[in-house]
Amino acid sequence: MPEAVAKIGIKIIVNGKTCSLSVEPRQLLVELLRETLDLTGTHVGCDTSYCGACTVLLNGKAVKSCTVFAFQADGGEITTVEGVEKSGNLHPIQKAFGEAYGLQCGYCTPGLMLSTFQLLSKTKDPTEKDLRKAIAGNTCRCTGYQNVLKAMTFAAKAMKESNGHQV
Amino acid sequence: MIMSETQKQKWVGKAVPRKEENRLLRGRGKFADDLKLREMVYLRFVRSPYAHAKIVNIHTSAAEALPGVVAVLTGAEIASQTQPFIEIGPDPCAKIKDYPLAVSKVRYQGEPVAAVVAESAALADDAAELVQVDYEALDPVVDAEDALTDKSILHEEAGTNRIWNGVFEYGDVEQAFKNAAYVVQIKKMHFHRFSSTPLETNVVLAQWDNKDDRIYYWCNNSFPSFAIQFLAAHLGVHIDRIRVETSDIGGSFGIKITSYPQMAVCALASKKAAGRPVKWVETRSEHMTSSAHGNERTFRDTRVALDKNGVITAIASRHIDDCGAYPRYEPLGCVIWSQVFAGVYRFKNARIDFTQAATNKCPVGPNRGYSRMQHLWFLERVVDICAHELKIPADEMRLRNYVRPEEFPYTTPNGCVYDSGNYPKMLEVAKKLIGWDDWKKKQEKARAEGRLIGIGIGTTLDSGTNNFGQSQIVNPGAPFSGNSQGANCKLDIYGEVVVAVGSCPQGQGHETTAAQVVADVLNISPDLITVRTGFDTERNVHTGFSGTYASQFAVSGLSAVHGAAQKLKKEMSRLAAFTLESKEDDVEFGVGQQGPELRANGKSINYWALANIVNVNSAVLPTELHEITLNCRYVWRAPFKVPDKQRKYGNLTLTYASQLHMAVIEVELDTFIPRILDYVAVDDCGTVINPPIVEGQVYGATAHGIGAALMETCVYDAVGNMLTSTFSDYTPITAVNMPKVKYGHIETPSPHSYSGAKGMGEGGAAPIHTISAALQDALFDQGIFIEDSFNNADAIFRAVVGREHGQAANLVKLEKRA
Structure with missing residues (x-):
């Protein structure tokens, strides 16, 4: 059993909102998001960074929040699935997942969409290999990935057509 | 109107x-773990590191003394307050005393022996580590056939590891063998243990409310009406006192039917915690070691009678099913497979001697394709091996043996009624989608170059809407029938x-x-x-x-x-x-x-x-x-009758969706890595209500099957340690392993639903049959028989090495009669 340890003060921006918090050193980022900030759209599936259900963007980079300590995010900017839509309008990636039937139970979907977000923010014309590699760290047990890849293709097209702006 | x-x-x-x-x-x-309640506390299980051991002592005082710990529960305490869970099977199965925490001994690695409840999840983790259990190790049995020798018995009160045995015999088997032009014998085949591992693990939030003395559940159990029947009897409360709510569920594939023991512990823990709500969130490793796996099955001494045209006239075989440490939902699996007794084939005579054994492994549960996929895989292996022995092409062999389109509704030897279907048409659609003739030519050319390429067909059934009367075939006293x-x-x-x-x-x-x-x-x-x-x-x-x-x-x-x-x-x-x-x-x-x-x-x-x-x-x-x-x-x-228990005869399911898959696979010569070059899935689930939803189910079931065939297996060592207890070890299929699937479908409407739709979603594990068939086609010439449903590079390598050491000899024997 760990000895009682002093909490650590951190400051993070989550979905555009600044939060000053004090965290246990052992607290994981995903626990902070789900339990402290009640952002329950980020999920836990495997506890060991295989499945990517806990994927969020930390400073624009997709990370597995079950393998990041909360204090490691200090000073960082985080986007979770709840922060992807803008003023109630779905992001093209969200729309594409819906249109392509790219989800079933929806448990892995937030992570898959954020991995897609990372890919499409860098690559405008992804190849099929790019798409598959981008979600290699996201396990989906329902869809067999076929419609997820379709959704990613739809999203890439929509984002390219709108020149990166939300449509 | x-x-x-x-x-x-x-x-x-x-x-x-x-x-x-x-x-x-x-x-x-709204998933189960998203809910928080006032005064909620957190539960963590203390689990056995041994597969088989006596519990000598449990020391809970250090955990109880930790500030923030609310309660500690042990099996002995639960046994003093509750009835053992209902067993579905008759004696000796009915004698088993199954409690949700181990009482005097543990029977599989990961079995819960105590539960700790604390103010936070982290504190519950800390406290669980302070519970000390003294064990005295016993001999573990990890193989079902070894278990049947009863040298080391799991449940002393039952006196045997033989959970159930029954002979399913129809037609005149001996006469068919006497009249046979050919008899093919297959010594042993084995269907491996795996799980579809829903991405969301089991979650239970329970409150035994001391204000109204009712038990409230917010959870992700996928068959709650069954769970409450078991829970009410176990907890000794009226069923009306139990309320269960579920909302969004992150996958189940059948596995989450089996969470009722954990639901019981959470309610009892809440009662001990003066009615505070108790939440338990299963870790992935807990899920892998102790939720439920799919049934493992061994097929022994199979004999197949065929006429001179390669039409199968009889099958006789002995099947041994492994249900793990507790029968729980079993031995229902001992009869569920017989919904598809004849698969998609016309043979009339068959005898299957079916035995289920308990072993020191995780209990099994209904896993997508439950109990039928093992049998369907067996039949597809039989068909391919016979075709090879008689030198009949795999497609032609199927056409000679399929139930014909004009024969629907078709009554199988055991009284099941196949509502509709057209298997030759599906074969035609699949061949067109994959480019059968082209691939045959490419295969010939590749073989000439020394490459190993195989083309496989898997035809399978997804039987839906159970007649629960089949439980009476397992236990004549079971009070269930219809649906x-x-x-x-x-x-x-x-x-x-x-x-x-x-x-x-x-x-x-x-x-x-x-x-x-x-x-x-x-x-x-x-x-x-x-x-x-x-x-x-x-x-x-x-x-x-x-x-x-x-x-x-x-x-x-x-x-x-x-x-x-x-x-x-x-x-x-x-x-x-x-x-x-x-x-x-x-x-x-x-x-x-x-x-x-x-x-x-x-x-x-x-x-x-x-x-x-x-x-x-x-x-x-x-x-x-x-x-x-x-x-x-x-x-x-559902318009069902109670089946004839003595003859094991009757209609066991209402609709029979069918699937036909085809795969082209190349086995790399140096690495033995099997690579899928082309893949087709053709589905028939009658009238389709929402096409993309059905298509999505087909893709999902296909991914589970491909994962199971090539990547996913639950491995135990000789003493019952589970070696695949994390996703990193178990390696569920990912987007980089999943081939592109060409989808096709036909519609033969069911006369049994108002819309003509058939139940679908499990997919009959078609990819497992198909991949075994394709690998078989690639490796027959090497003298290798695919005898296991799991075939990663390592398994193929071992098969090749085994062949080099002469182990494959006598696995299959062809006897040609005069």
């Missing part, structure tokens, strides 16, 4: 967007159409398809219909069979929804006829300027006005219309 046929089918059969999407895409899904599902359809006070169903979907789109069905009945858009899915005992729509399992919603669920909607429609018509001064038959359903309405005599009344009369303006109602409530519950019952 003046609704044309086209209007009636305006929504069913269309790619209606899923109603579930809005919340799920926005991170607003039913309930639904409620109402026009609420302000005229809203609200539908409730007793299912608990995990991504199958029940909200959408139920709305499509009601939309067609009322001639309005599905957008105007609210559907409540997810289980809630208090909604009072469920029956004893309600849940989401065994490929049946399109039949049982939607038939119940359709029945409830028809009832509501009838009531609305009567009421409208009264207010519009018209005849019921002249009332038309449609949408006007003020929304959904009913019209007749050039007048109309909208839904709000109708609902108003019944609910808050009832003085205007004449007495003859007082029975109208606009709140219509309908229970759909």
